[in-house]
Amino acid sequence: MQWxxxxxxxxxxxxxxxxxxxxxxxxxxxxAPNTQASxxxxxxxxxxxxxxxxxxxxxxxxxxxxxxxxxxxxxFARKNYFYPDLPKGYQISQYxxxxxxxxxxxxxxxxxxxxxxxxxxxxxxxxGKSLHEDFHGMSGIDLNRAGTPLLEIVSEPDMRSxxxxxxxxxxxxxxxxxxxxxxxxxxEGSFRCDANVSVRPHxxxxxxxxxxxxxxNSFRFLEKAIDYEARRQIEILEDGGAIRQETRLYDxxxxxxxxMRTKEDxxxxxxxxxxxxxxxxIPQSWIDQIKQTLPELPQARRDRYVSAFALSAYxxxxxxxxxxxxxxxxxxxxxxxxxxxxCANWIxxxxxxxxxxxxxxMTACPITPxxxxxxxxxxxxxxxxxxxxxxxxxxxxxxELGKNVDAIIEAKGLKQISDDSAIEKLVDQVLxxxxxxxxxxxxxxxxxxxxxxGQIMKATQGKANPAQVNAMLKKKLDG
Amino acid sequence: MFNASLKQxxxxxxxxxxxxTELTTEFLKRIKALNPEYNAFITVNxxxxxxxxxxxxxxxxxxxxxxxxxxxxxxxxxxxxKGWLTTCGSKMxxxxxxxxxxxxxxxxxxxxxxNIGKTNMDEFAMGSSNETSFYGPVKNPWDHxxxxxxxxxxxxxxxxxxxxxxxxxTDTGGSIRQPAALCGISGIKPTYGLVSRxxxxxxxxxxxxxxxMAKSAEDLALLLNIMTGFDPRDSTSLQRNAEDYARDLQxxxxxxxxxxxxxxxxxxxxxxxxxxxxxxxxxYRKLGAQTIEVSLPNAPLAIPVYYVLxxxxxxxxxxxxxxxxxxxxxxxxxxxxxxxxxxxxxGFGAEVKRRILIGTYVLSHGYYDAYYIKAxxxxxxxxxxxxxAYKQCDIIMGPTTPxxxxxxxxxxxxxxxxxxxxxxxxAANLTGMPAMSIPVGFGDKNRPVGLHIIGNYFSEAQMLNxxxxxxxxxxxxxxxxx
Numbered sequence: 001m002q003w004x005x006x007x008x009x010x011x012x013x014x015x016x017x018x019x020x021x022x023x024x025x026x027x028x029x030x031x032a033p034n035t036q037a038s039x040x041x042x043x044x045x046x047x048x049x050x051x052x053x054x055x056x057x058x059x060x061x062x063x064x065x066x067x068x069x070x071x072x073x074x075x076f077a078r079k080n081y082f083y084p085d086l087p088k089g090y091q092i093s094q095y096x097x098x099x100x101x102x103x104x105x106x107x108x109x110x111x112x113x114x115x116x117x118x119x120x121x122x123x124x125x126x127x128g129k130s131l132h133e134d135f136h137g138m139s140g141i142d143l144n145r146a147g148t149p150l151l152e153i154v155s156e157p158d159m160r161s162x163x164x165x166x167x168x169x170x171x172x173x174x175x176x177x178x179x180x181x182x183x184x185x186x187x188e189g190s191f192r193c194d195a196n197v198s199v200r201p202h203x204x205x206x207x208x209x210x211x212x213x214x215x216x217n218s219f220r221f222l223e224k225a226i227d228y229e230a231r232r233q234i235e236i237l238e239d240g241g242a243i244r245q246e247t248r249l250y251d252x253x254x255x256x257x258x259x260m261r262t263k264e265d266x267x268x269x270x271x272x273x274x275x276x277x278x279x280x281x282i283p284q285s286w287i288d289q290i291k292q293t294l295p296e297l298p299q300a301r302r303d304r305y306v307s308a309f310a311l312s313a314y315x316x317x318x319x320x321x322x323x324x325x326x327x328x329x330x331x332x333x334x335x336x337x338x339x340x341x342x343c344a345n346w347i348x349x350x351x352x353x354x355x356x357x358x359x360x361x362m363t364a365c366p367i368t369p370x371x372x373x374x375x376x377x378x379x380x381x382x383x384x385x386x387x388x389x390x391x392x393x394x395x396x397x398x399x400e401l402g403k404n405v406d407a408i409i410e411a412k413g414l415k416q417i418s419d420d421s422a423i424e425k426l427v428d429q430v431l432x433x434x435x436x437x438x439x440x441x442x443x444x445x446x447x448x449x450x451x452x453x454g455q456i457m458k459a460t461q462g463k464a465n466p467a468q469v470n471a472m473l474k475k476k477l478d479g
Numbered sequence: 480m481f482n483a484s485l486k487q488x489x490x491x492x493x494x495x496x497x498x499x500t501e502l503t504t505e506f507l508k509r510i511k512a513l514n515p516e517y518n519a520f521i522t523v524n525x526x527x528x529x530x531x532x533x534x535x536x537x538x539x540x541x542x543x544x545x546x547x548x549x550x551x552x553x554x555x556x557x558x559x560x561k562g563w564l565t566t567c568g569s570k571m572x573x574x575x576x577x578x579x580x581x582x583x584x585x586x587x588x589x590x591x592x593x594n595i596g597k598t599n600m601d602e603f604a605m606g607s608s609n610e611t612s613f614y615g616p617v618k619n620p621w622d623h624x625x626x627x628x629x630x631x632x633x634x635x636x637x638x639x640x641x642x643x644x645x646x647x648x649t650d651t652g653g654s655i656r657q658p659a660a661l662c663g664i665s666g667i668k669p670t671y672g673l674v675s676r677x678x679x680x681x682x683x684x685x686x687x688x689x690x691x692m693a694k695s696a697e698d699l700a701l702l703l704n705i706m707t708g709f710d711p712r713d714s715t716s717l718q719r720n721a722e723d724y725a726r727d728l729q730x731x732x733x734x735x736x737x738x739x740x741x742x743x744x745x746x747x748x749x750x751x752x753x754x755x756x757x758x759x760x761x762x763y764r765k766l767g768a769q770t771i772e773v774s775l776p777n778a779p780l781a782i783p784v785y786y787v788l789x790x791x792x793x794x795x796x797x798x799x800x801x802x803x804x805x806x807x808x809x810x811x812x813x814x815x816x817x818x819x820x821x822x823x824x825x826g827f828g829a830e831v832k833r834r835i836l837i838g839t840y841v842l843s844h845g846y847y848d849a850y851y852i853k854a855x856x857x858x859x860x861x862x863x864x865x866x867x868a869y870k871q872c873d874i875i876m877g878p879t880t881p882x883x884x885x886x887x888x889x890x891x892x893x894x895x896x897x898x899x900x901x902x903x904x905x906a907a908n909l910t911g912m913p914a915m916s917i918p919v920g921f922g923d924k925n926r927p928v929g930l931h932i933i934g935n936y937f938s939e940a941q942m943l944n945x946x947x948x949x950x951x952x953x954x955x956x957x958x959x960x961x
Contacts, residue, residue, distance in 0.1 A: 039578065039579050042804055043799040043804070044559070044577075044578070044805070045559060045567065045572065045575065045577075045680040045799070045800075046558075046559045046577075046581055046676075046677065046678040046679055046680045046681065047677070047678070048676060048677050048681075048712060048713050049714065050712060050713075051714065078795050080794075080798060080842070082798065082801060082819055084801075084803050084815065087799060087803075088798060089795070089797075089798020089801060090795050090798055141803065141804075268843055268844045270794075270795070270842035270843060270844075270847075271842075272791060272795070272847070272851060275683075275685035275792055276684050276714060276715065277714050278714055278715060
């Protein structure tokens with residue numbers, strides 16, 4: 001039987017506020033345990049939550065970026081359960097009327113566009129951390145993270161493969177960083193995915209029983225966990241078994257998922273509106289004000305690159321995979337107008353390659369857009385060949401000669417020979433010395449032409465302008 | 480001297496007839512002598528009280544005194560008070576010394592008032608007789624066989640027995656007004672949102688409201704001036720211009736329209752209470768007011784609605800008492816679930832457990848719509864009734880309680896009977912409207928009767944005027960059991 005995999009994702013994005021969602025404590029990562037836990041985070045008797053408007057603003061930014069509805073009023077609700085790292089015995093979250101409702105994310109897989117619908121995005125507070133090591137039969141509790149603002153972004157079950165799920169997660173990851181609401185640091189848990197996976201016979205409508213895989217903190221794990229889970233479910237069904245609805249954990253070491261809790265022992269969270277927080281009214285004027293602060297969004301910029309610069313859809317989507325890269329492209333292009341393809345090729349090729357190789361962020365790139373533009377200008381005006389430009393690029397990257405393009409070309413003697421009379425002289429010399437090949441070419445052996453080119457380039461150590469050499473040789477032989 | 484009004488105490492302090500240190504010492508002595516019998520205080524801390532008194536004396540000497548500077552005030556043990564044991568009447572918090580001050584405590588501190596001690600109360604404010612306190616019941620100063628009411632029973636007793644010039648209370652379903660009525664003192668629950676709930680240990684967040692308890696309406700006005708005000712740490716706190724609640728005290732009552740809800744003058748009210756209330760209403764008519772019958776058709780639903788919503792919120796509010804970070808933790812336990820189970824089973828009393836169970840039930844999957852959502856809808860209908868009634872009248876009156884104080888132990892085995900003590904009071908919590916109780920005489924066994932005065936939102940100044948004019952004309956509030 002042919003099986004179809006159905007995936008929905010829940011992403012927890014930690015919002016980049018300075019202080020927590022309901023208290024004034026810092027959200028900085030990595031402080032000594034419980035040094036960023038105020039009386040409110042500790043849930044002492046009598047303390048009350050006060051909503052951080054910065055968290056709401058960030059949620060609205062996401063909503064506007066995905067074309068969602070912003071609910072007003074929006075309601076905070078208590079999700080009740082006991083756990084030592086949940087100090088109040090309930091998590092303040094949202095249930096009915098989340099801040100963000102609906103919306104769409106466009107993904108591309110294998111050159112095909114697909115729309116993934118968002119169900120909702122709601123604000124909530126993170127829990128603390130339980131530490132089970134180093135306490136000799138006891139557990140330690142660190143409440144630094146308790147109360148950190150999270151935006152839980154829930155998709156519809158619109159993805160049909162792990163590749164689509166990863167593409168969606170990557171687009172969303174880029175988006176939250178693009179609009180500046182989340183630092184996207186997956187190692188520190190700032191962007192975590194839960195995947196709901198089910199399978200059904202191809203061509204059927206009814207959704208299969210789903211399993212939720214929790215806390216996938218890299219795109220690779222997301223992909224592998226989904227692949228494993230789908231295989232597991234298909235095997236069970238093909239053996240005549242049934243899927244049990246449950247929450248599972250992915251073990252990266254063993255590359256498998258295993259049961260965390262079943263539906264039977266799931267909590268009844270007893271959601272109800274938090275009486276300590278009034279319904280959140282979001283006036284249209286506030287939404288409009290936030291709209292003003294939004295940068296040009298990835299989708300819009302992608303479309304603009306295609307329509308205004310005639311870049312391919314692929315190039316446009318690579319360049320807009322992060323705001324830093326797109327900004328770098330724009331800044332380079334500003335110095336070198338009408339050379340979009342050349343700029344794109346170098347940013348996607350040399351710059352990205354080198355950054356990747358050295359594990360450096362775009363913002364720390366040693367070559368500025370202006371410097372790159374200066375280099376590309378020398379290719380464009382024929383001063384150097386593309387090949388020589390790579391040598392110059394390397395020198396610039398290493399900080400040689402103050403990254404001055406012309407100085408490096410000069411010092412390395414990379415200047416291209418573009419003088420027609422000089423080239424004519426070279427061609428004449430080579431033709432005179434290779435009478436046999438000239439004859440071969442005239443007898444129809446096309447290969448001989450390339451051999452003659454090679455001779456000329458060799459004589460100039462590759463510095464002759466290849467286009468000019470080509471034209472001159474053709475003129476001499478055919479003319 | 481213990482019968483003096485706040486104004487008189489303030490005058491004596493200003494005229495240097497007595498210092499705050501001397502005044503505080505006198506009250507501390509009286510508490511030491513009488514509290515073993517009354518059990519009105521859970522914690523007395525002479526050192527901390529006297530330190531505040533000395534600081535107040537300096538303020539007075541420096542000419543920086545306000546109306547309450549140097550005057551002892553008893554604080555209900557529900558308000559977190561820095562450096563003080565803050566138990567909320569529970570074993571669960573019997574070891575909890577608060578590291579911070581509640582908003583209300585801060586305001587009294589800034590005013591230079593002296594915290595004379597933390598008063599006894601029903602456990603987590605759940606009770607109408609003060610009998611659910613882990614620290615034992617409080618006696619009614621008028622009759623030691625009777626309960627003082629609850630949950631602010633210690634506060635009411637302290638004021639009635641003149642152990643403190645005034646006290647704070649909190650009111651979730653009647654916890655200021657009912658004990659004020661049973662102990663023959665005055666108490667007001669202000670409009671929801673006027674008094675900060677920050678640091679006031681939550682019972683039912685949407686109903687809880689702090690307020691003053693004192694010998695007279697005039698004293699209440701002075702206390703309300705200190706207690707109310709916006710607190711940015713409480714999201715339900717209201718941002719309003721400060722007002723002087725004493726500004727209208729002297730206004731004559733001619734033309735006042737008093738609404739008498741027929742539902743509150745129906746069966747349920749005992750004869751002795753009815754007699755006292757009728758006499759009080761006669762007095763108001765003499766003062767120029769007219770009485771009009773009004774109807775609150777949904778009022779009889781207040782108790783069932785209250786006993787869905789209050790436990791629902793409480794069941795969640797009390798989840799933080801889990802033995803993990805502070806408070807009681809069982810001495811021995813197996814795993815985590817066992818630690819929770821034992822700590823909470825040992826730390827909470829029977830009434831608190833009952834309400835946690837009710838609350839958990841009504842919020843559970845499959846019951847939520849039938850109970851919680853339904854109750855919220857009825858809550859709105861009850862509020863609409865009052866809004867309608869205020870189109871015909873300026874203020875509503877009735878009995879605060881259906882009977883005078885009952886005997887200790889009389890209802891402690893029958894929760895429903897106990898809950899009915901709040902039959903007239905809980906509506907004001909559901910609507911958020913201000914309500915108060917003033918003493919208007921005595922009923923059976925010479926136990927006090929309270930008149931319930933319910934106002935429209937933010938009508939505190941008018942209510943205090945209505946109460947004060949009665950107190951000028953009568954002397955019930957001056958009667959003292961001691």
